[in-house]
Structures are given as C-alpha cells and as structure tokens.
Amino acid sequence: MNTEKQLYTISVYTENNIGLLNRISAIFQRRHINIESLNISPSEIEGIAKFIIVVNMTEVNVKKIIGQIEKQVEVIKAYFHNLEEIIYQISGLFKIKSELLFEERQIQNIIKESNARIVTVNKEFFVLEKSGKKEEIAELYNQLSVYGIMQYTRSGLIAVTKEAMKISELLKY
C-alpha cells in the first residue's frame, strides 16, 4: 500500500442536512488534516448532495477517513480517488483594470493563449475566468500579476470519476 502522501479527492454522497458539514469536517479536524479544498453541490440524484473534498494524505489514512465518514448516519457513500482516476476542473476569477486591456497589448495575447474567457467588461475593470487544472490557473495568475490584479479567487476542485459510482443502486435497498 502506498505510504507516500498525495492528493486525493474524497467524494461523499449525502442526504441534504443541516450540520452534516460540521460532522464531516470534524473528522478531518480531529486528525489534524488540512482540507485543501471543499465543494458541496447537488449530485446527479435528486435530493442527494455531493461533497468533493481534496486532501493531501497517505492511502492508509485516507481509507480510515473514508470509514469514519461513511459511519455518519446521513452519509450514503464515500469514495476516494487520486488525480489520475478523475476528470477535474478548477475555476479562477481575475478582476483587472480595463485600461490595461488597451494599454498592454500582451494581455490580449495572454487571454487568447490561455483560453481564458472574458466574463464582463466595463469602464473600470474586466473579469477573466479560466477553468482548468490548478497549474494552468497558477500560470495565468503569474502572467497577469506582472500587470496588477485587482482581485483574484479560485474555486474548489470539482470532479467526476472515470469509474462508475453506483449510488442509485445503493439507494434501492
């Protein structure tokens, strides 16, 4: 078994419930594990929420965490995957002064080459959105920071897995 730490996504299918986030995050807190990112959204099944939690851990420990998450009454199922086993995206938003768009020709090239999307433009600022892997967003950040970024934020990782997750079947029982 792999004893090296690596990034894992933990996907948790749950009933929608107030307080469940607390219950799940407490499991990480007890073991002093830093959550790298967390995303909660509806899932493919109506009424079922999906947590995607990114952690840097060993496989041995991630399995223990999975057991303790699945033990929670409102959790239907929890899975863990390394980054090779999933298709994932992260989204970054950049707010930049509008004048730069016209004064710094290089910015237009950066936008084009990075496949970033202009969400809105007004007299004062424009907003760029870039989806992709963490490194791609970091790269764009590095390129733009030279010119000055007014605001920057990055979303949690969202992912679907290459293998099937048979939640509907579990719910039939």
Place this chain on the structure above:
Amino acid sequence: METQTIENKEIATKVTEKISGSEAIVRCLIAEGVKIIYGYPGGAIMPVYDELYKYQDKIHHVLARHEQGATHAAQGFARISGKVGVAIATSGPGATNLVTGIADAQIDSTPMVCITGQVASHLLGSDAFQETDIVGISTPVTKWNCQVTRAADIPAVLAKAFYIAKSGRPGPVLVDITKDAQFEDFDFSYEKCTKIRSYVPIPKTVIGSLEAAAKLINTAKKPFIVWGQGIVLSQAEEQFKALVEKAGIPAAWTILGASALPTSHPLNVGMLGMHGNYAPNKLTNECDVLIAIGMRFDDRVTGKLDEYATQAKVIHFEIDPAEVDKNVKTDVAVLGDAKVTLEAILPLIDENSHEEWHQQFKNLYEIEYEKVIKGDLYPTKEGLTMGEVIKEINIQSKGDAAIVTDVGQHQMIACRYAEFNKTKSNITSGGLGTMGFGLPAAIGAKMAAPEREVVSISGDGGYQMTIQELGTIFQQKAAVKIVVLNNDFLGMVRQWQQMFFEKRYASTEMVNPNFVAIAEGYYIKAKKVTKREELAAAVAEMMASKEAYFLEVCVEKEGNVFPMVPSGASVSEIRLE
C-alpha cells in the same frame, strides 16, 4: 394526583390527534417503551416537565443532582438492561452538563437518547438567556443529533433517534427541541423508525470471509481470542461460549467485554491491556492467529502498535467497518453482527483443545500469582489492599453482583479480581475514563435491574466528582451498595508520578472529608473500615442491607497496580513490579 394522570388511554396511535409538542415528546417516549428517564428541569424544558407530571404513572422521572449524573445513570441503565437510556435537560448549562456523559456513551457504544430544551426558535443565534449551540457542541460526540423547531417534526425525529441509538453499533443521540416547538399544537401520530436509507447499521458479511476465518482458526497452532463489548451488545454470549469451547481457544477480554464469559470458565485467561493479566498480554505476541471479536484495539489494550501481534494473522469480527484496519491490520475481516457471524462460523470450526498452548497461559499465570496476585488478595503486611476488598465482595456476592466502577486504581483492581457469573455485570467507563461515572451509573443499573445486587466501587477522588448523587439515591430509595476504597490519593496518577516523575506527587494527595458523615447526612447507612479483621463483617452487613449502604474502606496509601504495560511500550514489556 389521580386527576392529573391519564388512564387507559391509547398512548401512541397512528390515528392523529391534536396535542402539544411537549406532550408529543412524552407520548413518543412511552411509545418507545421508556419507563424511567433521568434528568433535571429548567426554563426551556418546563413544558415537557409539565407533561411528565401528567404522565407520571407511565414514566418515572428520576431527578438527578446534576445533569452529568443523569447521563451516567442513563448509561448504567442501558448497560445492564441493553435498552436505550434516556436523559433530559434544559438548554444552556443543562445541555452542556450532559456532554461528558454523551462523550462517554459514544466511545463506549452505549445506546442513549438525550433530549434538551432550547430557547424559542426566534431567539436562536441571538445569545439569548441559557442559549447554547448544543447541536454544534455535541456533534463530535454523538452518533447523531438534531434540532427541532416545529412540533410536527417531533415524532419522526424521536423515532429516528431511538432507532439510531440502539441499532448497529449503539451510541448516544441528542435531540434539541425549541420551547416554541414544545408549546405548539399539531396533529400527533407516531410510527417507529425501522430504516433510514443512508444508514447501514449492520454491514453485510463479505462472501467467503467466514470460510477464510474458519480455515485460519482450524489450522492455527496457537490461536488466541480477544473479545470486547461487541459480544454483550449483540447478545452473543452463548454463541461465543460455544465457539471458544468447540475450538478450545484461550480467550481474554477488554474491560468492556468482561463478564460476557464467566470469570471461572477454564478458557477465560483474563484481562487484556495496560493493567491486564500477564499471560494474555505476553502471549499476544506469541500467538499465530489472533481472533478479535467485537473489540476495537484501543491503545490501552494494544500498547505499542508496531510491536503488537506482528507475528500473527489477524481475524476481526466487527460490526463497524470503520474499526477494521483502523489500528491493527486485519487479514480477514468478518463484518456483521457478532451473534449472527459467530453462529454461522461455528459449524465450520473443528473441535480442538490446544492443551500445550493453554498450558503456556497457566504457566504465566503462576508467575503472576506469585509476584502480584497473592500479595493483592492475601496480603500479610499491614494496610488493607484494594484486592482483598474485591475478594471479600466476590465471596459474599458469590460472583452474582453487578460491579459498577469509576476510574482509576480501584477500577483496574476491581476488573482484575471481580468474579462474574453473569453477563452485563461489569459496568465501567472504559474509553473515556470518566471519573465520577460510577456512583450515578450504579443508580441507573439498580433501577433497571432491581432484582440484582449492584455494588458501586469508587476511589476517593472519582467519588467526590459526583458525590451529590447520594441525594438521588436517597430520594429514589435506590438500594445501591456503595464502596469507596480510600487511599487519600488520586491513586493512579500518584502511581505514575512514583514510576515516571520521580515521586513528585503534584496535586494528587487528597485531604478528604468525613465520608461516613456525608452519607449519613443523606440518611444512608454508613460504615468505615480501617482494619483487616473488620472487613468481612462490614461487607456482610452491607450485602445484607435491603437499602442503600455506604462502606468506606481505608486502604494502603501508596499501593500500586501491577502488572503494567508502561504507556507506549509493547505488550511483551509488561512489568510485574
């Protein structure tokens, strides 16, 4: 009072009927078969107490002297009866005082439902008087919890609470109910909960795991069983005994598993862990197949994990999948309810006796007897030992008493030396190690099983943490026998100070009150013993008493508990002195 009680009325019914949330709470409890609850009133729970007043012929409310006492009493009730214990308290400090008992029930898998009152829903989050976020506070120490702000949700939530508390691996549940929900009228009907779609109380046994386990057991030369409370919780005592006897395997217990197999059983080789017996600790590292049943490899049992049974194949019978591989890597995990899995594996097991292997346990027992046990039970030097007190209780109870212990030296000595003929006879705080557990837990145990002799054994430290529950004993006329083994020290901590901190006895010496006078202040018969020759007669007087009885035994001040696996050491490094 008769005019206030409700006679011959359908208590819980599917037919709806308009009642208040608070009445619904009481009716739900009655529908769940609850007859005794432990609690303490206060502002935010008053509507429920008003209903309890009306329904007092159906539910007996036991007024504790502190909410912590109410939870421990509910735990004692649950542990001896196997039923769900119920504790009730008001918001704010009432609720926070429950937390220690809840945490204790969580780590020791005790089924308990706690109901707390909460400020009215429009005040939630406003730092109102006696408002506390008890759902937030109790989240890490409950199996499940929930806040109710509408009367209409009360029946379904309480039904769920009872189901979750007692199913699968049991545990504590807290339901927090706002005062406006208690006052609100709604159409009541009650249906028991039997299923929650996201919750799997008993995991499926993996196909082939029983066969794989049986093969390992049948081919083992030196198999060794370590069992825990799982046997008691799944009422698998008979199936367990059948397995042990058929396979002829020596078996040792965690303190929560004690009494699942009688102490006198020839294959019962004693207690595991830090202050357990010499043979089971030593031979854990010599067995070839380690069969763990309904136990969780607590660090007090395993010592240093890297040097725990590394030579052995490990089979783990377990209801909670999160426990498998948590501490000790398993070769075969047999998931499921122990009663079912043990029954299923029995036909696959070959008869055996493993006499030579068993002889190794006997040989090591002889060494322990000479070095430790003889001196504990038959001391020749001056000063009473805790061990001889337990021995006297064994003799006079004939091993039929339920022993409720607190935490510390007396607990380890009681667990080591108490004789148990019946299951559910050892009630103690294992995982959390809650000083103050014993006395209130004994109240709950006695009320759940009035036909049984219940002996509470505490140290002078833990006893004073919940000493006020003497008031509950007096008010309830609970015939609990209370023994305090007084060494005027916080003995276990003092022992560690002696062994590991060069006898710097920092804050472990106790200047104690007149315990007999305190008991007598509560109108409880009381006696103090300081000499060996007085002991047998005093224990006899206590056991003969039909009412509660307090016995203080002054024991040697600096007695130590041995054997001992020092913290962080391997079970092989168990010390006899």
